[in-house]
Amino acid sequence: MKIGIIIQREYLTRVRKRSFLLITFLAPLFFAALMFLPALLMENSEKFDQKRTIAVRDESSMFVGKFESTDFNTFIYIDNDLDEAKNMVKEGVYDGVLYIPATMLTVPTNAEIYSTKQIPMSVTSHIRSTMKNVVEHQKLLASGIDPDIVKASATTINVQPIRMSDEDGKEKKSYGEFEFLLGMALCLIIYFVILLFGQQVMRGIIEEKTNRIIEVIISSVKPFELMMGKIIGIALVGLTQFLLWATMTIIITSVAATFLPTQDIVSTGTVMSEQIAEMSADNGGNEGLKEVFDIINSINFKDILWCFLLYFIGGYFLYSAMFAAIGAAVDNETDTQQFVTPITLLLIIPMVCSGLIANAPDSPLSIWMSMIPFTSPAAMMLRIPFGVPIWQIAVSLCILFITFITFTWLAAKVYRTGILMYGKKVSWKEIFKWIKY
Amino acid sequence: MNYLEINNVSKTYGTKKVLNDISIKVPKQSIYGLLGPNGAGKTTLIRILNQITMPDSGQVILDGKPLSPKDIANIGYLPEERGLYKKMKVGEQAIYLAQLKGMERREAEKCLRHWFIKFEIASWWDKKVEELSKGMQQKIQFIVTVIHEPKLLIFDEPFSGFDPINVNLLKHEILELRDKGATILFSTHNMASVEELCDNIMLINKGEKILEGSVYDIKQRFKNHSYDVVYRPFDGSGETRLTVSSTEPNELIRDIISKGELVSFNEILPSMNDIFINLVSSSNQ
Numbered sequence: 098m099k100i101g102i103i104i105q106r107e108y109l110t111r112v113r114k115r116s117f118l119l120i121t122f123l124a125p126l127f128f129a130a131l132m133f134l135p136a137l138l139m140e141n142s143e144k145f146d147q148k149r150t151i152a153v154r155d156e157s158s159m160f161v162g163k164f165e166s167t168d169f170n171t172f173i174y175i176d177n178d179l180d181e182a183k184n185m186v187k188e189g190v191y192d193g194v195l196y197i198p199a200t201m202l203t204v205p206t207n208a209e210i211y212s213t214k215q216i217p218m219s220v221t222s223h224i225r226s227t228m229k230n231v232v233e234h235q236k237l238l239a240s241g242i243d244p245d246i247v248k249a250s251a252t253t254i255n256v257q258p259i260r261m262s263d264e265d266g267k268e269k270k271s272y273g274e275f276e277f278l279l280g281m282a283l284c285l286i287i288y289f290v291i292l293l294f295g296q297q298v299m300r301g302i303i304e305e306k307t308n309r310i311i312e313v314i315i316s317s318v319k320p321f322e323l324m325m326g327k328i329i330g331i332a333l334v335g336l337t338q339f340l341l342w343a344t345m346t347i348i349i350t351s352v353a354a355t356f357l358p359t360q361d362i363v364s365t366g367t368v369m370s371e372q373i374a375e376m377s378a379d380n381g382g383n384e385g386l387k388e389v390f391d392i393i394n395s396i397n398f399k400d401i402l403w404c405f406l407l408y409f410i411g412g413y414f415l416y417s418a419m420f421a422a423i424g425a426a427v428d429n430e431t432d433t434q435q436f437v438t439p440i441t442l443l444l445i446i447p448m449v450c451s452g453l454i455a456n457a458p459d460s461p462l463s464i465w466m467s468m469i470p471f472t473s474p475a476a477m478m479l480r481i482p483f484g485v486p487i488w489q490i491a492v493s494l495c496i497l498f499i500t501f502i503t504f505t506w507l508a509a510k511v512y513r514t515g516i517l518m519y520g521k522k523v524s525w526k527e528i529f530k531w532i533k534y
Numbered sequence: 535m536n537y538l539e540i541n542n543v544s545k546t547y548g549t550k551k552v553l554n555d556i557s558i559k560v561p562k563q564s565i566y567g568l569l570g571p572n573g574a575g576k577t578t579l580i581r582i583l584n585q586i587t588m589p590d591s592g593q594v595i596l597d598g599k600p601l602s603p604k605d606i607a608n609i610g611y612l613p614e615e616r617g618l619y620k621k622m623k624v625g626e627q628a629i630y631l632a633q634l635k636g637m638e639r640r641e642a643e644k645c646l647r648h649w650f651i652k653f654e655i656a657s658w659w660d661k662k663v664e665e666l667s668k669g670m671q672q673k674i675q676f677i678v679t680v681i682h683e684p685k686l687l688i689f690d691e692p693f694s695g696f697d698p699i700n701v702n703l704l705k706h707e708i709l710e711l712r713d714k715g716a717t718i719l720f721s722t723h724n725m726a727s728v729e730e731l732c733d734n735i736m737l738i739n740k741g742e743k744i745l746e747g748s749v750y751d752i753k754q755r756f757k758n759h760s761y762d763v764v765y766r767p768f769d770g771s772g773e774t775r776l777t778v779s780s781t782e783p784n785e786l787i788r789d790i791i792s793k794g795e796l797v798s799f800n801e802i803l804p805s806m807n808d809i810f811i812n813l814v815s816s817s818n819q
Contacts, residue, residue, distance in 0.1 A: 102633045110622060309617035313678070316584040316611040317634035319603075517586070519615075 100322045100329075107301070107330025112337060121341050149192035151210075151220070154182050156199035163231050164195075170220055183211050192216075195224060204232050260484060276482035277455045279396065283478035284451055287409060288444055291474065294335045295416040299433065301327050302424030302516070311516050320513045324425075325505070328417050332410065339406070396482060404481050404490065411497035412474030416440065418501060418508040425515030426523045426531075436525075447475035458483040468493050470500035507532055536595075537562040537717040538583075538686060543592030545578055545741075552578045553589070554741045560719065560734070565712055567732035567749075568721040569806075571814050575741040576721050577614070580688055583719070584611050596686065607636040610684035614691040614721075616675050618663045625650075625659035628678050635682040642681065649677045653703075668695050676704065680711060687711060688719045693727060705731065725807040737810065739817050745809075753803045756812075760802045761786065767794035777802070 111117055150171045155161055164172040173191070175182060182194040193212035197205055208228065210216055237244045259268050302324075305311045314323055423436040447454065447466055454463040458480040466476035467485070473493050477485065514531040515523070538560040545553040553575045560566040570576050581587045583594060585603065594601040596608065619627055625646065632642035650656045653673055663671060672695050680687065689708070693701045708731065712718055720732060728735060729749060737745035745752065760779045763786075767774060774794075780786045783801070790796055 099634055099636075102630065106630050110619075304619075308619065309613070309615040310619060312586075312613040313611065313616060313631065313675070314634060315586050316609070316613075317606055317631070517581075 099318045100326045103318065103323060103326025104330040104333070107327050108333050108337075111297075111331065111334045117334070117338075121338055122345075125342060125345070149220075151216075152177075152182055152185070152191040152194040153197070154179055154194055155197045157197055157205045159205065159235065160197060160228065160231055164224065164227055167223075170223070186211055186213060197228075204235060206232065276396070279401075279482040280455045280458075280479040281451060283401070283405060283481065284448065284475045287405065287412065287478050288448055288475050290335060290409060291412045291416050292441065292444060294331050294413055295420040296437075297331050297334075298328055298417040299420035299424035299437075300430065301331070302421055302512075303427065303430055303433075306425065306516055306519075307429060315516070320516060321509045324421050324509060324512050328414065328421060328505075331417070332413055335409070335413065336406075339409075397484075401481050404477065407494055408474040408477055408497070411470075411494060411501055415470060415497065415501040415504055416444065418504040422508040422511040422515070422528065425512040426518075426528055428519060428521075432522070443471040444475065447472040447479070450476075451479055454479040458485075464489065468496060470497045473497055535562050536560060537597055538566075538719070539595040540579070540583075541593045541595065543579070543582060543589045543594065545575075545582065545587070545589050552741050553582075556592070556738065556741075556743055558736050558743075558746065560717055562717055563712055563715055564733040565708070565718045565720055565731050567728045567735035568719055568738075569723075569725075569728065569735055569810060570738040573740075574738045576738065577690070579738075580611070580613075580690060580719070580721065583686075583688060584609060607682060608684050609686045609688065610635075610679040610682065611688045612675060612679040612690060612692055614694070616672075618671055618674065620662070620664040622663060623659075624661050624663060624666070624674060627663065628674060628681070631678045632681045635684075637682050645681055646677065649681065653677065669697060669700060672696060673700070676707070680707075684716065686717050686719065688721075690721045691723070692720070693722070693724060725805065725810060728806050735806075737813060739814050742817070744813055744817050749806070752809065753806075756804045756809050757801065758804070762798070762800045762802050763790060764797040764799075765790050765794045766797060769794075773797060 148169050148171070150173060151164075152173050152175045153160070153164060154175055154177065161174050166172050172195075175194075177185070179194070179196055182191070182196075185191055186194050192214065193210055193216055195208060195210045197208045199205070200207075205228075208224065210221065210224070234244050237247060258273060261268050305314070305323075318326075419440050420437075423433055423440075426436070427433050450462070450466060453460075454466060454476055457463060463476065463480055466472045467480055467489065469476075473496070477490070477493060511528055511531045515528075521527075536559045538558075540556060540558045543553055543556045544551070556575075556579065558566070568576050568579065578587065582589050583601070585601065585606070596605050622630075625643075628646050629639060629642050632646065633639060637645075647656070647659075650659060655670070655673060658666065658670065658674075663674075666674075676692065679689075687708075692704060692708070696704060705727070708718060708720075720728075722728060732749055734748050735746070735752065736743060747755070758779065759781050760777055761783065763776045763778055765774055765776075766772070778786060783799075787796065787799060790799075
């Protein structure tokens, strides 16, 4: 079988590349960094900040001494005129002046802060919350209520969603936040891999075209065999990569299990579970870890994995067929942009709606998005952790696979004409004409 | 016996007629020149032979049978615009291309090693293609074209990019391949190599066949009966060279030997280059 030979070449040349190993080991780190670094950095934003001195001109005299200086922000209370204070900011004596005007009413709710450089959001929010506390305290006292009573009455309410299975009526705890995060992560991953491997198909075809090896090859094999060989070969590269990632995860977890006390496994396994641990810790001290295990156990990872693989294959084939057609139509990579952008937009739609879908995974919008083949791989990933009825998955996969077969057939027509076409700027109109040939 | 016959092949792209009722017969073990200016339809014809495109009408007969997909293994094609995978190793790539032509991996490797030694390029086996010069890559492309011992070879401008030494090597190989039984279709603009190698030619322009026949016959047909004469007149005025037109060469010789001693007498035959230019420019008018 000649297609077998082609698949073999496409697969081996890519897997042997150094960049393949690099991506295999670095991508998980990259993803983790992408998801958690911004939050981590924000939390520790002060460390990246500079020291500043802020003068407080408080005409209401309510807040004197209330702003606590931190390592980076020093508050100094002054009695100068506002204009005088502003001049001192200009001269560099202070980094900013906080001006709280006296008001007719007893409680001031406005303040202004003057500076030459932008005052960070963290500082303004610190000022805001301090003022809020002081004013609220003041108001309570004025109404004759002991602020301690208000504090004592604060309560955390825990609403536990429990889903009953349609089929056997089994009850299952669901943990909205975790499933939300997991869905977001899966959606992001499937978006990335479809785009990554789909574009590899396109690049491979452009390479053959610009190399001019294409004419030699299609005198030996049918263009369709070459196109499919490339698409399948690269799909196998993707699957190999997933397999390696899965193996890596298993190895890391089992190594962690051997060297660490059992109850630490989860928190050392992934950063994500650390977050869950924190999340659950809020709900009540020592039960935190037990909850983490409950959450992990409540998710059917095996089903998620299967769905991920099926949707990856379906989505990848659909999009790579389109990318293959583009690769065949253009002469070099710079010409691809006008065709790639609309296709990428199709894939971005579910990402844009991800909040809506994950918030209400069974809403009509979510269901439609997970049925339309162009959006279904990413949209379904958002819904899967919450549990999706089997029939919906079956219908959506059927639509996806029928569409990808149709698109592969259409792409083959464009491909057959395109690969032998040189020096011609193609337009969408031209491509549709090739389909009709 | 004809190894390849093309019968009344036509092909239209959109409204442009690229090939109009083209028929040729290529005898077995001969070299057939496919000539014509750029855009004449040569590449389309070659692509039809390689089953890359299908003719709108007409038929291709190979070895007595209509052309079929399994004939891919019987055809070797060296396109004018040719290339290799830059990042792939030479040997590995040659094996891959041979496999696509239907060879077994082990057999392909054995034959390739043999050719690599013959062309004195055995040391390139593990090099990446991008490390080789253009001429070196052309050598590999030539080997890959002939490796599966096809009975029909199609060379499109095979000599472009080669230095004179390698052109000679290649000519030698092409003639040897023919002597071993291959039928060769040869498309080029290099008329000198046509005269040197081709047994028969066809000239096409704008999709129409405008000339066909053996190189000898064509030259005979287009000769204008002029002769290059050198003689030594009896009056002792030294060697004289003349170009004379005459339909009666015997008369001419008789006339010359009455005036002096004949040194040489040659018929001037038109070069293929002249025939090509004359015919194409007159058919363009």
